[in-house]
Amino acid sequence: MKVFVTGASGFIGSALVSELSNAGHHIVGLARSEESAKKIKSLGTNVEILPGDLKDLAILRKGAREAEGIAHLGFVHDFQNFNECCEIDRAATEAMLEAIVGTNKPFVYTTGTLSLPAGKISDETVENYEHSYFLRDHTEKMALSYGVKGVRVTSIRLSPTVHGKGDKGFIPWIIADANRTGKSGYVGSGQNVWPAVARLDAAHLYRLVLEKGRPGGIYHGVAEQGVKSKEIAEAIGVILHLPTVSISTENAAEHFGFLGVFFSKDNPVSSEITREELGWEPQGLGLVDDIRKNYSL
Template identity: 45%
Template sequence: MKVFVTGATGFIGTAIVQDLLQAGHQVVGLSRSATSSEKLKAAGADVQPGDLEDLDSLRSGAAAADGVIHAGFIHDFSRFKEVCEIDKKAIETIGAVLAGSNKPLIVSSGTALVRPGALATEDIPSEIDVHKFPRVSEGTADRVAAQGVRAAAIRLSPSVHGEGDHHGFIPTLINIAREKGKAAYIGDGENRWNAVHRLDAARLFRLALEQGTAKAKYHAVGDEAITLKTIAEIIGRQLNLPVVSIAPAAAADHFGWFAMMASLDCPASSQLTQQRLSWKPTHPGLLEDLNSGIYFK
């Protein structure tokens, strides 16, 4: 299968490209720079010059492909509403090219806000309030599916971890701990995150591309529930810093923009995904990666 991949040189995208190539697929990666193009060529992929705002480039890449994995996203939280709109337009543009073909289009979403405070499963519709969190990739994919595209969504864990993770939520917590001189959690720290290794997530994208059904939601989840207190304790031990509880009223002062994520309780299951796609996480869990020291080099 010839697969067009956006976000092909990102932390997850590079693993997706490698997994696709190892499975015998041909890969064309979207690239916005000469450096990214060289990385793709070195990996064995072809290059489609452009970026997520270059709609003509997206059309060209999608038109020549047997399927599309849309793993790209502009991680600029200072203009989050704007980049979510860019994401929406990118999915719509690719979907319009694939309309009526029943070709697969796999988009990225998240488990974190599906059902905060309770175990999120694949058959639960997301409860995200788009006015507060305007990323609408799932809903956009569903509308594209209605046009005759086998569009589905991968809900990624809030922590997609592994070697080379420099900008995810775990590095954010580590950087805050270094800056503040203490590793912290909010309240009793019993709020939970789910997590997945990047290589397990990459394989799930490929399996969804090959076997997925229209409008399906698949959970890239290896660890269902890890408390923030446990994460903070490992960070404190690795950095030789005190581990402290932060009162909820002081969370914004300590964590800044990250306070909402640091307080989120979002356990999630991947049981249905494992059954439907014969997918099973096999790589190290988050606590193993944290204890190994790869995040503290």
């Protein structure tokens, strides 16, 4: 299959390019710079580059039209202008989908689990569109609506931490907060949980969904249903040789910045349907072990 991958030079996207290449697929990677293009080209022998970025809708349409499948992982990670980033994502998603109406091509959208209802286990059947403030949830709904227009749309909801060497996401930011303050913190009792998945396991899931995902299917990139935030903080404390402490809800923003809202959320998520339907069997390290092994400075 010729697969157009946005976010191909990113942490998960680069792993997906290698995963697809090793499985015999041909990859077209969207690259916003020469540096990104070189990185993507180095990931496999059957890889080509499409120069452009997520704001270049004409390029996105071209990539989608000329491919046999699309994996949309690209996202502008600017949390100071998060709503604008979500609007860019929505426009990019819609442009690619409009370009492949009536083709029955597979299109894999990407969102996250953190916006799912807190405090109870959410499986792949749970929808939170009516109550969600998270624009990507509504973009997921929009994307899935293209099923009736002849596009084989699926969505992968990723854990808040996709972990491994080279991670630039939430865990490194939490580590930076610990270094800055001299203590590794968790909010309140620290009994709230985050789901987690290793980078290579996430990439493997994308390939499986591209190859055999059910039209309209929602899949969870979750290897561990819930890791307590206190356990995450303790692992960080160990590698940094810092004390692990509880941070009150009132002081969470001071310690964690915008991350305080996310790190305090209770987000238990199941991937049982995903595993049963696709035969996905995560093989990577658990989050706590990965932090201890691969996140020390």
